[in-house]
Amino acid sequence: MKEEILDSTTGLYLAEALDTWFSIGHKDIPVPEAAGSSARVFLLKHATGQLDWPQSPAFKVMRHDKITYASPLFREEFKILSRLKGIDAITPMLQGGYLKPAPGTSWPEELPPSSKIMERQGGGQNIKGQLALFNTDEADEILAQFDERLQDGWLPFLILERRWEDNLYMLCDAGYTRGSFIQNLSMKQVLDIAIQICSILEKAHAQGAVFMDHKLLHYYWNDIRQKVIILDWNIGRWLGDNPAPEIIRDDLLQFSARALHHLFTGQQAPGAAVVGGNRPDEIANSPKHFKASYSFDIQNRLNDDEMRFLEKALDGGFSTASEMKLALGMLAAKR
Numbered sequence: 001m002k003e004e005i006l007d008s009t010t011g012l013y014l015a016e017a018l019d020t021w022f023s024i025g026h027k028d029i030p031v032p033e034a035a036g037s038s039a040r041v042f043l044l045k046h047a048t049g050q051l052d053w054p055q056s057p058a059f060k061v062m063r064h065d066k067i068t069y070a071s072p073l074f075r076e077e078f079k080i081l082s083r084l085k086g087i088d089a090i091t092p093m094l095q096g097g098y099l100k101p102a103p104g105t106s107w108p109e110e111l112p113p114s115s116k117i118m119e120r121q122g123g124g125q126n127i128k129g130q131l132a133l134f135n136t137d138e139a140d141e142i143l144a145q146f147d148e149r150l151q152d153g154w155l156p157f158l159i160l161e162r163r164w165e166d167n168l169y170m171l172c173d174a175g176y177t178r179g180s181f182i183q184n185l186s187m188k189q190v191l192d193i194a195i196q197i198c199s200i201l202e203k204a205h206a207q208g209a210v211f212m213d214h215k216l217l218h219y220y221w222n223d224i225r226q227k228v229i230i231l232d233w234n235i236g237r238w239l240g241d242n243p244a245p246e247i248i249r250d251d252l253l254q255f256s257a258r259a260l261h262h263l264f265t266g267q268q269a270p271g272a273a274v275v276g277g278n279r280p281d282e283i284a285n286s287p288k289h290f291k292a293s294y295s296f297d298i299q300n301r302l303n304d305d306e307m308r309f310l311e312k313a314l315d316g317g318f319s320t321a322s323e324m325k326l327a328l329g330m331l332a333a334k335r
């Protein structure tokens with residue numbers, strides 16, 4: 001562990017907010033759904049321009065006014081990311097630790113950057129304080145200090161690779177794309193994406209973690225490599241060895257109702273938790289069975305086998321990610 005001062009004039013500092021808009025090409029598009037319920041996210045920079053990482057990473061810090069709600073979520077995310085290290089498709093934690101804001105710190109408003117002035121007002125460059133920085137191999141020490149640090153006014157944070165790819169919501173949501181999502185990805189690509197996500201879940205489940213918050217905002221698509229990358233395990237749960245089968249089934253059901261239905265049809269299944277800063281209780285209290293919803297265009301896009309697969313998935317018909325991946329592979333082979 002090492003300590004540093006957070007100060008935009010001398011060292012590390014928080015720059016523009018990353019949780020108030022999407023970036024597509026050279027345009028920033030405000031969408032409230034990007035805001036998280038437990039954290040603020042800023043670009044992390046250094047006054048000298050020199051960082052320990054190839055590009056400026058994301059700094060995800062607990063909301064100072066949601067500590068009771070947010071603290072168990074941060075604790076779980078520390079556990080999960082430290083234990084799932086090495087899974088290529090999971091956005092890694094570069095470092096973690098605690099921020100103790102300077103007395104009188106005023107947190108910036110969550111403003112879309114519709115002008116340079118508003119972008120500056122929404123940034124974190126005026127936040128000063130102390131940083132306690134831990135490497136990823138010190139995750140157990142982060143967790144050991146968690147309660148004591150919170151009581152002493154420190155806020156947990158994670159430093160994460162910043163995703164530069166488009167998230168799949170931007171490519172697959174019918175409303176956001178004004179109906180053009182069908183042209184963005186072929187069904188062959190959609191099936192390959194679903195297979196890749198199942199592979200991520202298969203590995204995570206085998207090690208004792210479930211994701212739960214399967215909105216497409218959390219899945220990024222690297223078009224060059226035709227590869228899915230997952231981000232944000234804040235609502236995930238660490239279950240350890242031998243997780244209960246019903247919890248694995250619930251994770252697959254949430255994946256089916258939110259991400260899978262969205263990939264196939266351009267929208268989440270009716271009744272699924274809304275796209276936004278979701279809370280664990282919203283997901284836990286969502287239905288245990290869903291119905292597929294197809295527009296006329298989607299009925300022409302999907303074949304009968306794909307519709308039957310989606311309906312089975314929405315009815316909780318898959319008990320393991322391996323089983324679901326096998327079924328998707330059979331669909332992909334026919335495309």
